[in-house]
Amino acid sequence: MMIALESSKSSPLIFRPAFKLGVLAFCAILLISVLLWIPGLLSSFLLALIFVFIFSPAVDYIERHGLGRSWAILIVMLALAFTAVMLGMLLSNLVLGEYEDFASRLDFYSSMINDEITRRIGELESSFGLDRFDFGQRLLSMAQDKIREALLFTGATFGTVLTWMAIVPLALFFFLLDGYRIKRALIGFLPNRYFEMSLNIHQKINQIVGSFIRAKLIESLVVGLCALAGFFVVGLLFQPLYYMVFLAIVVGLFNIIPYLGPAIGAIPVLLVAIVQYVLLPQFPEFAGTVAPNWGPVLAIVCVLAFAQLVDNVYLVPVLLGRSVNVHPLIVLLAVILGAKMLGIIGMIISIPLASIIQTLIFEVSEGIRHLRH
Amino acid sequence: MSRISALWGNVFKEETNERSVAAVLRRIPVFSGLSKSEIKQVEKIVYLRTYHEGEVIFVEGEPGAGMYVIESGKIRICLGPNTDEAHEIALLENGDFFGELALIDDHPRSATAVAVAPTRLIGFFRSELISIISRTPRLGVKLQQNMMQILVKRLRITDLRLHDCNEQNLELRQQLEARSSTAAEEQAT
Numbered sequence: 001m002m003i004a005l006e007s008s009k010s011s012p013l014i015f016r017p018a019f020k021l022g023v024l025a026f027c028a029i030l031l032i033s034v035l036l037w038i039p040g041l042l043s044s045f046l047l048a049l050i051f052v053f054i055f056s057p058a059v060d061y062i063e064r065h066g067l068g069r070s071w072a073i074l075i076v077m078l079a080l081a082f083t084a085v086m087l088g089m090l091l092s093n094l095v096l097g098e099y100e101d102f103a104s105r106l107d108f109y110s111s112m113i114n115d116e117i118t119r120r121i122g123e124l125e126s127s128f129g130l131d132r133f134d135f136g137q138r139l140l141s142m143a144q145d146k147i148r149e150a151l152l153f154t155g156a157t158f159g160t161v162l163t164w165m166a167i168v169p170l171a172l173f174f175f176l177l178d179g180y181r182i183k184r185a186l187i188g189f190l191p192n193r194y195f196e197m198s199l200n201i202h203q204k205i206n207q208i209v210g211s212f213i214r215a216k217l218i219e220s221l222v223v224g225l226c227a228l229a230g231f232f233v234v235g236l237l238f239q240p241l242y243y244m245v246f247l248a249i250v251v252g253l254f255n256i257i258p259y260l261g262p263a264i265g266a267i268p269v270l271l272v273a274i275v276q277y278v279l280l281p282q283f284p285e286f287a288g289t290v291a292p293n294w295g296p297v298l299a300i301v302c303v304l305a306f307a308q309l310v311d312n313v314y315l316v317p318v319l320l321g322r323s324v325n326v327h328p329l330i331v332l333l334a335v336i337l338g339a340k341m342l343g344i345i346g347m348i349i350s351i352p353l354a355s356i357i358q359t360l361i362f363e364v365s366e367g368i369r370h371l372r373h
Numbered sequence: 374m375s376r377i378s379a380l381w382g383n384v385f386k387e388e389t390n391e392r393s394v395a396a397v398l399r400r401i402p403v404f405s406g407l408s409k410s411e412i413k414q415v416e417k418i419v420y421l422r423t424y425h426e427g428e429v430i431f432v433e434g435e436p437g438a439g440m441y442v443i444e445s446g447k448i449r450i451c452l453g454p455n456t457d458e459a460h461e462i463a464l465l466e467n468g469d470f471f472g473e474l475a476l477i478d479d480h481p482r483s484a485t486a487v488a489v490a491p492t493r494l495i496g497f498f499r500s501e502l503i504s505i506i507s508r509t510p511r512l513g514v515k516l517q518q519n520m521m522q523i524l525v526k527r528l529r530i531t532d533l534r535l536h537d538c539n540e541q542n543l544e545l546r547q548q549l550e551a552r553s554s555t556a557a558e559e560q561a562t
Binding site: 069180187196206371 | 420428430434435436479481496499500504508510
């Protein structure tokens with residue numbers, strides 16, 4: 001007798017594999033439709049999902065010391081809220097002040113850069129006889145709008161942020177508390193044929209994605225700190241870089257996005273550095289006090305390159321060596337989709353989500369390939 | 374004992390009439406020595422699965438996910454993809470368990486398991502064991518120690534059988550040598 005598939009037409013409809021898979025697919029489509037229908041809900045749940053991967057080891061750690069899971073979750077969430085408030089109180093003057101100042105002067109800075117680039121492009125175009133096309137100017141103004149939106153985090157509206165503040169902590173609490181039950185219910189409902197395969201897939205996704213997200217966070221923190229230390233040293237050697245804390249945070253945050261992130265994160269830093277060290281000294285009110293100098297700009301480029309060197313030579317092999325490597329094409333697609341939906345925050349959270357989706361697709365196809373019945 | 378497979382046969386069987394999940398679990402060596410509250414904890418994380426006659430639980434070569442305990446019914450363990458009686462290496466019944474090596478890693482299953490009667494299984498899986506180790510290490514250590522004892526027992530049985538095989542092999546070789554020497558003497562005379 002060779003292996004027979006679990007078909008048995010004599011069994012009741014609700015026990016048939018096709019029926020079970022159909023019900024699961026219907027529920028998944030219904031859930032995604034509801035999440036997409038209510039604005040901010042999908043992003044809140046996705047954010048909560050990412051936070052589950054980040055904070056579940058901390059909850060497990062407390063639980064290991066004899067406390068109940070709900071208490072462990074409460075302690076972690078209270079610690080998180082306390083840290084956020086303390087950091088907010090300590091850094092709000094510095095970072096928010098820098099952010100507000102940066103936001104108010106961004107137009108001025110970009111117009112300065114714009115004028116400078118327009119002047120140079122004009123010179124180039126006229127020397128090649130292309131000035132009637134005005135191509136450079138059009139490209140520049142388009143890029144300027146996009147960069148402005150990205151740097152000021154204007155993709156996510158105030159309403160979206162409020163929705164996140166209301167839903168994410170609640171969803172995080174219940175995902176941490178009952179995530180296990182949800183998983184059991186979903187896997188338990190699967191037909192016998194796919195049951196073991198889905199358990200293996202779940203375990204691998206948990207392991208791979210969890211370590212990827214945590215490693216990415218540590219990586220971005222270390223890169224941000226490297227950049228901050230470098231900016232500080234440049235400040236000691238030359239003139240302190242404006243908004244250095246805010247810019248270091250931007251560098252660290254964008255570093256979460258592989259391949260594109262470091263380049264996007266370098267844009268505001270170079271923008272400020274060029275304006276501060278090269279363009280502003282050309283104004284009459286600065287004349288005589290500070291001379292235009294490309295030296296600090298070059299030093300800042302070196303700082304950013306050094307941070308990337310530390311990241312790629314030390315952090316990536318140590319932290320991400322064993323976790324998933326998201327394919328560049330998937331990164332590009334995820335970043336475009338994330339930016340379209342939620343602006344800059346969407347770009348950043350799209351990377352862990354892309355890692356979840358890539359691992360899911362890979363593990364499901366591997367699981368089906370190994371299925372022998 | 375020597376007739377059942379050292380790897381797949383239940384060499385730990387104890388007879389009892391209790392039928393609840395906790396009672397079934399308590400009889401399994403993996404869960405032996407656990408307190409009532411610990412058994413309750415395990416009871417919460419096991420999966421109950423129902424299989425109809427002829428339905429395959431897993432096939433040789435598939436990556437393993439964990440072990441099963443038979444709550445009711447019968448499971449035939451076979452070598453290779455054939456699930457008929459001729460390929461049977463063990464027939465397991467109520468209270469027996471199988472597949473516990475998959476609790477250690479996802480190495481491919483070394484045999485095929487098929488239900489030969491309507492069967493209810495209690496599944497305990499590697500992902501749950503990992504979660505237990507990370508959340509309640511005391512219980513995790515107990516389970517791992519029990520698993521080590523099972524492996525040691527199976528290893529000892531395998532070792533004994535290997536020893537028997539070696540002795541038989543030696544005996545046969547001596548007989549063969551004796552025969553060939555007498556044959557040579559006969560030829561010489």
